[in-house]
Amino acid sequence: AQRVTQPEKLLSVFKGAPVELKCNYSYSGSPELFWYVQYSRQRLQLLLRHISRESIKGFTADLNKGETSFHLKKPFAQEEDSAMYYCALRHSGGSNYKLTFGKGTLLTVNP
Amino acid sequence: EPEVTQTPSHQVTQMGQEVILRCVPISNHLYFYWYRQILGQKVEFLVSFYNNEISEKSEIFDDQFSVERPDGSNFTLKIRSTKLEDSAMYFCASSEGYFRGRLANEKLFFGSGTQLSVL
Numbered sequence: 001a002q003r004v005t006q007p008e009k010l011l012s013v014f015k016g017a018p019v020e021l022k023c024n025y026s027y028s029g030s031p032e033l034f035w036y037v038q039y040s041r042q043r044l045q046l047l048l049r050h051i052s053r054e055s056i057k058g059f060t061a062d063l064n065k066g067e068t069s070f071h072l073k074k075p076f077a078q079e080e081d082s083a084m085y086y087c088a089l090r091h092s093g094g095s096n097y098k099l100t101f102g103k104g105t106l107l108t109v110n111p
Numbered sequence: 112e113p114e115v116t117q118t119p120s121h122q123v124t125q126m127g128q129e130v131i132l133r134c135v136p137i138s139n140h141l142y143f144y145w146y147r148q149i150l151g152q153k154v155e156f157l158v159s160f161y162n163n164e165i166s167e168k169s170e171i172f173d174d175q176f177s178v179e180r181p182d183g184s185n186f187t188l189k190i191r192s193t194k195l196e197d198s199a200m201y202f203c204a205s206s207e208g209y210f211r212g213r214l215a216n217e218k219l220f221f222g223s224g225t226q227l228s229v230l
Binding site: 046 | 153
């Protein structure tokens with residue numbers, strides 16, 4: 001069965017420090033991975049997806065099929081990065097967005 | 112940017128009562144979804160809806176749940192007889208899906224959620 005694991009519930013770093021939010025997945029098919037972010041009092045929104053290989057707000061994430069990981073990284077954290085981050089896996093096939101989410105990591109960036 | 116809107120933002124109901132959660136997906140989107148998040152737990156898929164019918168549903172989406180697109184703009188989730196364990200944040204979402212034979216825009220847009228409290 002598909003599973004997404006985010007081992008850290010809470011992560012606290014200082015401004016300017018590097019940050020890595022961990023995500024591991026279990027899926028028998030070809031996975032499609034995403035990071036969603038929820039800022040305080042705002043809706044869930046897509047941060048980035050592995051197929052785009054993009055960098056959004058300085059964040060990057062590389063899909064490592066050998067380690068079944070999709071860790072989110074940023075070299076220099078900013079206070080405005082404080083938010084809840086969810087890793088999600090999309091089930092392959094069609095255009096249906098059935099996502100399996102991890103439990104989320106609350107990132108706090110301290111001044 | 113267009114948004115998915117959900118009403119109400121909070122709903123309090125008595126156990127056993129019926130509730131209807133409302134959503135207005137983005138106008139040119141073809142796929143509609145409901146997800147929920149029980150406090151402290153992960154966001155869970157409930158159901159997807161395409162072409163006026165359910166395309167997929169999870170084991171959570173039992174006979175107490177139903178979805179409907181009563182007109183060209185609204186998408187509703189009905190819980191027939193609420194239970195205490197139905198208390199959660201319910202998120203509506205929509206995606207553009209396939210358009211003219213190709214995946215037009217691979218992005219899922221979420222509403223801001225309805226917090227349902229069953230007493």
